[in-house]
Amino acid sequence: HPHCLSHSGGTGALAQWVLVELQGEVEPRQSGDLAGNLLGDLHYTCEGIPVLIVGHHILYGKVVQLEKPFAVLVKQRAAPQPSPTGPHGHYTVTALIKTKLLFKTRPKPIITHVPKKV
Amino acid sequence: AAMRSRAEVDATLQTAKLNPAELLPAVQCLTFGPQAGGGECCLLQLEPGLCAELEAGRSLVVRGEKDEHAVLCSKDKTYDMKIADTSNMLLFVPGCKTPEELNADPASCNIIHSQIAGFSKNYWELRRCRPKLKKLRKLLMEDPYEGPDGRKDQTSTFSKYTTEDLLSLIQASEEEILHQLQVIDACKIEGYWRILHFDYEMKLLNHVTQLIDSESWPLSKVPLCACLEELGSLEPREMIEHILLSYGRKYVDAGEIFFEMCEDKICRAIAQMLLQNAVKFNLSEFEEVWQQSVPEGITTRLDQLQGLALVDKSSRPETIFLLKVEDLPEDNQERFNSLFRIREKWTEVDITPYIQDLCAEKQTVGALLTKYARSSMLNGVKVYNSRRPIS
Numbered sequence: 086h087p088h089c090l091s092h093s094g095g096t097g098a099l100a101q102w103v104l105v106e107l108q109g110e111v112e113p114r115q116s117g118d119l120a121g122n123l124l125g126d127l128h129y130t131c132e133g134i135p136v137l138i139v140g141h142h143i144l145y146g147k148v149v150q151l152e153k154p155f156a157v158l159v160k161q162r163a164a165p166q167p168s169p170t171g172p173h174g175h176y177t178v179t180a181l182i183k184t185k186l187l188f189k190t191r192p193k194p195i196i197t198h199v200p201k202k203v
Numbered sequence: 204a205a206m207r208s209r210a211e212v213d214a215t216l217q218t219a220k221l222n223p224a225e226l227l228p229a230v231q232c233l234t235f236g237p238q239a240g241g242g243e244c245c246l247l248q249l250e251p252g253l254c255a256e257l258e259a260g261r262s263l264v265v266r267g268e269k270d271e272h273a274v275l276c277s278k279d280k281t282y283d284m285k286i287a288d289t290s291n292m293l294l295f296v297p298g299c300k301t302p303e304e305l306n307a308d309p310a311s312c313n314i315i316h317s318q319i320a321g322f323s324k325n326y327w328e329l330r331r332c333r334p335k336l337k338k339l340r341k342l343l344m345e346d347p348y349e350g351p352d353g354r355k356d357q358t359s360t361f362s363k364y365t366t367e368d369l370l371s372l373i374q375a376s377e378e379e380i381l382h383q384l385q386v387i388d389a390c391k392i393e394g395y396w397r398i399l400h401f402d403y404e405m406k407l408l409n410h411v412t413q414l415i416d417s418e419s420w421p422l423s424k425v426p427l428c429a430c431l432e433e434l435g436s437l438e439p440r441e442m443i444e445h446i447l448l449s450y451g452r453k454y455v456d457a458g459e460i461f462f463e464m465c466e467d468k469i470c471r472a473i474a475q476m477l478l479q480n481a482v483k484f485n486l487s488e489f490e491e492v493w494q495q496s497v498p499e500g501i502t503t504r505l506d507q508l509q510g511l512a513l514v515d516k517s518s519r520p521e522t523i524f525l526l527k528v529e530d531l532p533e534d535n536q537e538r539f540n541s542l543f544r545i546r547e548k549w550t551e552v553d554i555t556p557y558i559q560d561l562c563a564e565k566q567t568v569g570a571l572l573t574k575y576a577r578s579s580m581l582n583g584v585k586v587y588n589s590r591r592p593i594s
Contacts, residue, residue: 129229
């Protein structure tokens with residue numbers, strides 16, 4: 086059966102999200118899954134360069150306008166039967182992504198002995 | 204856990220030895236949302252035009268049975284879907300602001316909490332492909348229409364397909380499907396798309412050509428009304444009109460509808476009728492019978508039979524046999540394999556009609572031959588054969 090990808094919003098424009106691209110893996114500091122955990126603080130320099138502080142690392146990146154935008158597909162919960170991973174499922178288009186923050190430079194470690202108390 | 208405060212952000216900046224004066228005032232604290240790790244979201248990379256279609260509110264459809272590779276269809280195009288792995292982590296963040304957006308809103312607060320909706324290491328990549336339309340003909344050939352008197356027609360609608368049925372079964376866009384239905388001269392009978400049984404089609408064509416002959420109408424000006432009047436007692440009016448539409452070009456002159464008959468198509472149909480009854484024919488005998496079988500005023504030419512029949516110039520006497528391109532496999536490699544099984548070496552002129560339909564957008568026959576065949580010289584002529592042994 087064909088599966089329709091139409092946008093879930095109904096009326097109004099599709100949401101625009103942003104992609105953040107990081108090298109390597111992101112792991113939670115404590116065991117358990119990532120949900121609820123802070124990834125980090127995202128700043129921009131006055132020149133518009135994104136700076137991401139993740140744990141003890143500083144990542145410098147750049148803002149990239151995507152030549153080929155992405156659609157974000159969300160799987161519908163009411164999937165009738167389990168099927169092998171693949172596009173054979175019910176999806177809706179939730180958002181479009183036209184911009185990404187690409188962090189490719191090696192992270193600079195933040196060297197500190199004692200975290201500063203607030 | 205309490206949300207991060209501006210004071211904590213500032214402390215981190217200090218530890219990191221970053222100068223706040225060199226940064227925009229607003230920080231975005233990114234946290235993983237509750238669904239983030241669930242794998243509910245995935246990314247689809249959009250080819251040009253698809254983004255605009257989605258923004259215009261149009262849908263994209265994924266089509267394919269479990270045994271088929273899935274394709275994505277817009278209103279008029281078809282794309283293969285493939286997973287592309289990156290070695291990077293792709294996080295999707297709703298509401299994440301770019302520097303421009305932050306600058307445009309100077310009154311905004313200096314701390315924004317944004318949730319990461321999901322992440323992935325891969326995404327779906329699209330590549331425009333030929334619509335997979337061979338199945339369309341196959342489905343309609345399950346129950347070809349034999350006319351109102353055809354025995355089979357009283358039976359169930361099991362092998363009959365509506366437009367919606369076809370849309371759900373064929374891996375192609377709606378426009379590509381509708382266009383192909385026109386190309387194969389399908390017609391809608393009682394809401395179902397049907398292909399005519401070849402014998403019935405020839406019967407209808409014969410009625411029309413005999414009438415044209417007896418009325419001495421020019422082939423370029425066959426009146427619809429008169430045809431319906433004269434033949435309406437023999438066959439359904441819709442079928443008479445259908446055969447005229449299939450074999451002619453409709454136009455209006457002084458308020459009346461006429462058809463300019465397509466001589467080449469008539470010749471092809473009659474050739475098929477003659478050739479389908481034997482494995483092969485003596486070429487010169489065939490050419491004679493063929494010319495005698497077509498309506499008065501039409502001249503037969505072998506080049507009318509491209510993609511329908513093949514001449515064997517190596518046999519003595521020369522022979523001709525039926526070989527329809529639509530009976531050959533749809534997949535490129537399989538098509539070439541079957542062609543090389545039929546004949547070991549092909550000239551470009553002979554093979555072109557049998558591979559033309561494989562050309563992707565902007566691809567040439569030459570490019571296909573370079574990819575799937577190997578060339579050599581035979582008696583001063585360039586020929587193509589298989590790259591590897593064919594079983």
